[in-house]
Amino acid sequence: xxxxQYVDQQVSRAKFDREIAEYRQLESDYLRRGWxxxxxxxxxxxxxxxxxxxxxxxxxxxxxxxxxxYDMQPPSVRLVHPxxxxxxxxxxxxxxxxxxxxxxxxxxxxxxxxxxxxxRFIAQQPLMQxxxxxxxxxxxxxxVREYHDHPGHSGDAWELHRRSGAGRxxxxxxxxxxxxxxxxxxxxxxxxxxxAGFAQREVPS
Amino acid sequence: xxxxxxxxxxxxxxxxxxxxANTNAPLRTVIARAxxxxxxxxxxxxxxxxxxxxxxxxxxxxxxxDFNFAADVRLFLNLKAGVGGVA
Numbered sequence: 001x002x003x004x005q006y007v008d009q010q011v012s013r014a015k016f017d018r019e020i021a022e023y024r025q026l027e028s029d030y031l032r033r034g035w036x037x038x039x040x041x042x043x044x045x046x047x048x049x050x051x052x053x054x055x056x057x058x059x060x061x062x063x064x065x066x067x068x069x070y071d072m073q074p075p076s077v078r079l080v081h082p083x084x085x086x087x088x089x090x091x092x093x094x095x096x097x098x099x100x101x102x103x104x105x106x107x108x109x110x111x112x113x114x115x116x117x118x119x120r121f122i123a124q125q126p127l128m129q130x131x132x133x134x135x136x137x138x139x140x141x142x143x144v145r146e147y148h149d150h151p152g153h154s155g156d157a158w159e160l161h162r163r164s165g166a167g168r169x170x171x172x173x174x175x176x177x178x179x180x181x182x183x184x185x186x187x188x189x190x191x192x193x194x195x196a197g198f199a200q201r202e203v204p205s
Numbered sequence: 206x207x208x209x210x211x212x213x214x215x216x217x218x219x220x221x222x223x224x225x226a227n228t229n230a231p232l233r234t235v236i237a238r239a240x241x242x243x244x245x246x247x248x249x250x251x252x253x254x255x256x257x258x259x260x261x262x263x264x265x266x267x268x269x270x271d272f273n274f275a276a277d278v279r280l281f282l283n284l285k286a287g288v289g290g291v292a
Binding site for chain 1: 221248252256
């Protein structure tokens with residue numbers, strides 16, 4: 001549910017309109033990357049992200065933005081079903097936006113590195129976070145309302161990111177596309193063979 | 206415009222701007238200029254990433270002239286994801 005608009009609506013609307021106008025200006029570039037802006041009506045935007053690198057191309061996810069109170073508040077961002085705009089539950093997410101990050105080295109007994117060498121540990125971490133499979137997950141990223149509203153991120157206030165454009169439409173789409181769509185290289189197919197009976201070489205007379 | 210200069214269209218978080226660059230300079234030099242021209246003062250240049258129209262990251266230490274960019278090229282400069290991913 002959208003929060004109440006308490007910022008002067010003209011201000012939020014003007015900033016929202018700028019986001020949409022700039023997007024429209026380069027829409028053909030974005031379309032080639034598989035971004036389809038299907039609805040933009042203040043304060044909501046729905047963009048469908050497809051993977052044009054696949055053949056046939058596939059729709060990966062919808063992304064719903066809510067720019068209520070922008071940019072006093074960052075936008076809300078949800079991954080949603082592309083045709084119903086219903087937010088995905090964690091268990092139904094088509095992508096969790098997995099990213100590689102450098103992680104602290106765990107203690108490895110007996111590990112001896114040559115002089116001057118350093119071990120780098122890379123961990124994989126989803127940007128979509130939730131507490132359970134039936135929760136609506138949130139995008140754990142500075143510039144997103146759900147991130148800044150989370151008590152675990154009270155030390156990383158929106159005001160620290162506001163001037164860098166962290167909540168801008170294209171920036172958020174770039175991030176979702178980078179981790180959720182661009183890495184897709186092919187369809188993953190699982191086949192489950194079932195024994196349906198016996199085949200016979202011939203039917204004896 | 207001198208022979209060693211080129212105008213590059215750079216889209217910063219969705220906002221287009223044109224940066225005049227020296228073809229002998231590494232690509233990373235356009236980042237600070239593009240941020241300055243678009244008023245993006247909140248994050249240092251190293252927190253941004255530059256990609257081509259297909260979304261592929263560009264090597265920032267390569268000389269601008271070596272890319273042989275087309276006249277109508279558009280590059281996309283976006284804020285990196287930064288810290289996150291922990292609820």
